[in-house]
Amino acid sequence: MPDFYKRLISTLTGLLLIADSMWLLAHDKIHLGILLPMLIGIILILYTLFFPYIQQWQQKSKFCNNLYKMMWAGFWAWLASVIIFFGFIASNINNENNQRTTKAILVLGSGIENDQPSPTLQKRLDAAAEYAQHHPDALIIMTGGLGFQEKFTEAEVMWNYIKTNYPEIYNPIALEAQSTSTELNLRNSKTILKQHQIQLSDPITIVTSDFHSIRARAIAQHQGYSNVINISAETPLYIRYNAWLREYFAFLSGWLLNEY
Known part of the structure; x- marks a missing residue:
């Protein structure tokens, strides 16, 4: 050239x-x-x-x-x-059969902006809400702790978004508001699942972004979740490939740290 x-x-x-x-x-x-x-x-x-x-x-x-x-x-x-x-x-982007029975729906956090879900997190919550309508008895767990200089935890903001935008959803909702990573999201949710008599061998749905589904499933299985259902939310176009690039390094990091 x-x-x-x-x-x-x-x-x-x-x-x-x-x-x-x-x-x-x-x-x-x-x-x-x-x-x-x-x-x-x-x-x-x-x-x-x-x-x-x-x-x-x-x-x-x-x-x-x-x-x-x-x-x-x-x-x-x-x-x-x-x-x-x-x-x-x-x-590997896929939404598994909505009709498949599930006991719990874990929605993984993805940041908040001005006390509202970030656009990426909104996509996850919208996907979770749509899925939950097919499973009205499933426990929904909102996961995410308190970010730097934030007044509300991610879990609280996520809960408020669902209640405000999807009043037709009557699923029981629990908040896991201590975690700051995917690994902790899933680890801390085990206590809540146990409190609701849900076993890790039961079908449990993880709702996260498309780029994050593979790693989230791998971490969950490493922690003992043996019947994982994936629901992938679309990443907003304006940040999609930047998020995918970040996930490239997160995937390598998780492998090196033996997260899966």
């Missing part, structure tokens, strides 16, 4: 990644799936600006040339692994 097109593609890609990250940061979204694209975008812009000097360094010696090629090969290999992971998520 001619150098002009390399620099043009690098510039446009870098600007797009930076603009995406800046827009999300301006809306108080911040996590690795947002910061990493910004970092990559900055590196691509710097690559374009210093392209002549990089070429001179590359041609300085065989070692520099090989190192340059290895760095690009490593980047493309990593990018390929991300694309494969995205495909893995997309192929």
Whole structure:
């Protein structure tokens, strides 16, 4: 590929990644799936600006040339692994049969904004509400503790959203308001399930976002949930692929920490 097109593609890609990250940061979204694209975008812009000097360094010696090629090969290999992971998520998005009996519906938290569910969490709650209408006797457990500088726990905000927007739902609702991670969501919910005479071998539904379903199921099964039903909520488009990228690293982290 001619150098002009390399620099043009690098510039446009870098600007797009930076603009995406800046827009999300301006809306108080911040996590690795947002910061990493910004970092990559900055590196691509710097690559374009210093392209002549990089070429001179590359041609300085065989070692520099090989190192340059290895760095690009490593980047493309990593990018390929991300694309494969995205495909893995997309192929595993499913909502299992609504008619299948369930004893409990665990709704996993996903942040609140101005004492309201975040758009991602709203999607989860809407999916849970729709599902609960098919299972009016199932226990609903709202999970999520108190965030930094928040007045209400996620579980409380989730409960209020359901009561306000879905008054037709009469399922018993319990709040697990101590957890700050998926692992704790599921671990702390065990106590509530036991209080309601629900066994981990009973059919238990986990409602979470599409990108999160695979890892949530794996963590649940690792903790002894042996009859898990997955309900996947769509991730809002404006943050979908940033969330999927964050999940890429969360999935690796969970594996390293033996969460599943």
